[in-house]
Amino acid sequence: MEPDTKKDRKILIADDQQKNIQVLGSLLRQENYIIGVAMNGRQALEMLLQSNDYDLVLMDINMPIMNGIEACKAIREHENLKEIPIIFLTALVESESIVMGFEAGGQDYVTKPFNSNELLARVNTHLELKQNRDSLRQVNNWLEQKVKERTEELTVANSQLLKLDTAKTEFLNIISHEIRTPLHGIIGALGILNEYHLPEEIKELLYIMEISANRLEEFSLKALDISLLNTKGKAILNLNKEDLTDIISSKANALKSQADKKNISIILQNEGRDICTMLDKTFIDKCVSYLIDNAIKFGNRNSEIFIKTMEHSKNLVVTIEDEGKHFPDNYNFSDIEVFGTNSHIDQNPALSLFLCKKIIEAHNGKIEIGNTQNGAKVSFVLPKIG
Numbered sequence: 414m415e416p417d418t419k420k421d422r423k424i425l426i427a428d429d430q431q432k433n434i435q436v437l438g439s440l441l442r443q444e445n446y447i448i449g450v451a452m453n454g455r456q457a458l459e460m461l462l463q464s465n466d467y468d469l470v471l472m473d474i475n476m477p478i479m480n481g482i483e484a485c486k487a488i489r490e491h492e493n494l495k496e497i498p499i500i501f502l503t504a505l506v507e508s509e510s511i512v513m514g515f516e517a518g519g520q521d522y523v524t525k526p527f528n529s530n531e532l533l534a535r536v537n538t539h540l541e542l543k544q545n546r547d548s549l550r551q552v553n554n555w556l557e558q559k560v561k562e563r564t565e566e567l568t569v570a571n572s573q574l575l576k577l578d579t580a581k582t583e584f585l586n587i588i589s590h591e592i593r594t595p596l597h598g599i600i601g602a603l604g605i606l607n608e609y610h611l612p613e614e615i616k617e618l619l620y621i622m623e624i625s626a627n628r629l630e631e632f633s634l635k636a637l638d639i640s641l642l643n644t645k646g647k648a649i650l651n652l653n654k655e656d657l658t659d660i661i662s663s664k665a666n667a668l669k670s671q672a673d674k675k676n677i678s679i680i681l682q683n684e685g686r687d688i689c690t691m692l693d694k695t696f697i698d699k700c701v702s703y704l705i706d707n708a709i710k711f712g713n714r715n716s717e718i719f720i721k722t723m724e725h726s727k728n729l730v731v732t733i734e735d736e737g738k739h740f741p742d743n744y745n746f747s748d749i750e751v752f753g754t755n756s757h758i759d760q761n762p763a764l765s766l767f768l769c770k771k772i773i774e775a776h777n778g779k780i781e782i783g784n785t786q787n788g789a790k791v792s793f794v795l796p797k798i799g
Contacts, residue, residue, distance in 0.1 A: 422540055423447040423466055427457035427484065428473040428502060433525070437471060440529055441536070453477050454484025461494055469540055472519070473502045474510045482510070485517040496546060498539035502527075578644040596630045635764050638699070642771040650693040650775055657697075657729055657795070658688045658722050664701045665720065668709060676715045679705070684723035691798040692776065700772045703765040704733050704791050712737035712788065724797065732792040739784040769793070 424446050426437050438448050449467065451457035453476045461467055470488075474481040481501055488494045501514040501522040511522050520539055523532050603623045607616065641649055658681075665679045672679055708718045716736035723730050766782070773780040773793045780793040 421447075422468045423449065424536070425449040425451060425457060425460060425467045425470045427451040427454060427470060427476065427481065429453055429476045430473070433473065433502070436527065437532075440527075440532065444533060446536075454479030454481055454487070457484050458487050461488060461497070462491065465493055467497060468543060469498045469500065469536060471500050471502055471523075471536075474514060482513050482517050485514065485519055489518040496543070498543050500535060500539065575644070578640075596626050599626050600630075632764065635768050638696075639764075639768050639771060642768075642775055647775050647777075650696065652691040652693055654689055655692040655694050655697070656689050657692070657731065658683050660692075660694065660697055661701055661720055661722060661731065664698065664705055668702070668705050671706070672709050672718070675709065675712065677709055677712050678717045680717055680719050682719060682721040684721070688722055688724060688729055689797075690729055690795055692795070696772045696775070700769045700793075701731075703769055707765060707791075708733055708735035708737075708789075711735065716788075727797050729795045729797050730792065731795075732790060734785055734788060734790045736788040738789060740782055740789050744782070766791075 424441055426434055426441075426448060427450075428434050428437070429452050434450055438450070441448055449460060449464075451460055454472075455478050457470065457472065458479070461470070472481040472484060476484075479487070485499055485501075488497070488499070495518075498521070499519045501511065501519050502525060503510055503514070503522055504525050514522060521535050523535060600623060603619050603626070606619055607623075611619070662681060665681060669679065705718070705720070712718060712735040718736075719732075719734045721730075721732045721734075769791075770780050773795065776795055778793055778795040780791065783790045783792075
């Protein structure tokens with residue numbers, strides 16, 4: 414704690430003239446300061462090193478063994494003494510010495526013969542400045558300690574969250590596996606039953622069961638991918654140089670039969686020769702597939718889907734536009750709920766859109782949704798690398 418009274422403050426007088434020491438000592442003791450005395454610069458340095466409770470030094474410039482300038486330089490070399498105020502005592506004619514004193518690290522000077530009021534005013538000013546600096550340093554140290562403690566708490570909390578995320582991912586992986594295993598059996602059995610000549614009512618029920626089983630399997634896979642991307646982020650990606658137009662063309666062809674059922678034409682528009690970048694093909698395949706699938710599901714019959722791929726400002730831009738339902742005006746993609754149902758289409762597209770968002774962002778890209786005059790639009794941007 415900083416001293417609050419003059420009686421607690423300690424001043425070192427360094428002067429080889431006994432008369433000066435007597436005058437200064439008497440004046441300062443009358444103000445209830447504690448006084449220490451050194452007869453030369455070296456002795457002053459030794460006293461400061463032995464005792465760290467001095468608040469200010471009154472230093473004569475001309476002293477034997479080590480003068481005030483040399484002593485000041487030596488004092489400033491010690492970390493714990495760098496900020497102790499040093500006021501030089503000098504004759505009026507020693508202007509050059511005063512400049513050297515400031516360069517050596519002194520804060521102020523008082524000329525001989527001493528003016529009592531001036532001396533006390535300068536001493537009081539520098540003691541108050543030192544007290545304020547010390548108080549500020551204490552506050553800074555306290556804040557740094559609090560920041561350190563809070564950082565440690567956050568580090569522990571973050572570590573616990575990572576463990577929970579890892580545990581959640583492992584749990585979802587187990588659940589996903591446990592769901593898919595019986596689902597495969599159900600789907601296989603349904604396929605066999607469809608080969609028999611059964612009444613139309615039974616076939617219709619089998620068809621509904623097959624769709625439900627496939628949707629449940631797809632849901633478990635999407636939930637697992639989202640969990641993996643949330644937990645491991647970019648670290649899970651296996652990046653290789655891939656042609657984005659090839660991926661889009663392949664996915665469009667794979668979904669052509671689904672589009673044909675609604676008489677929807679998928680039109681590819683490629684602008685640019687080299688549409689290649691570093692991608693995780695497995696994840697980008699899924700992303701493109703989900704986006705085209707959504708466009709087909711919610712596009713109108715006898716309509717068109719336009720998929721435009723282009724290079725722009727060292728980025729690859731893909732835009733998928735359908736002719737169907739619009740996104741609601743208040744549909745905020747950034748606030749999308751992973752398992753929410755507040756969407757412009759049924760069968761919860763939020764899960765697919767959110768997974769696509771996570772995939773693109775893991776590739777340092779950006780995905781946006783919007784509307785055109787005829788339908789909905791989804792665009793994503795990927796940096797062109799490699």
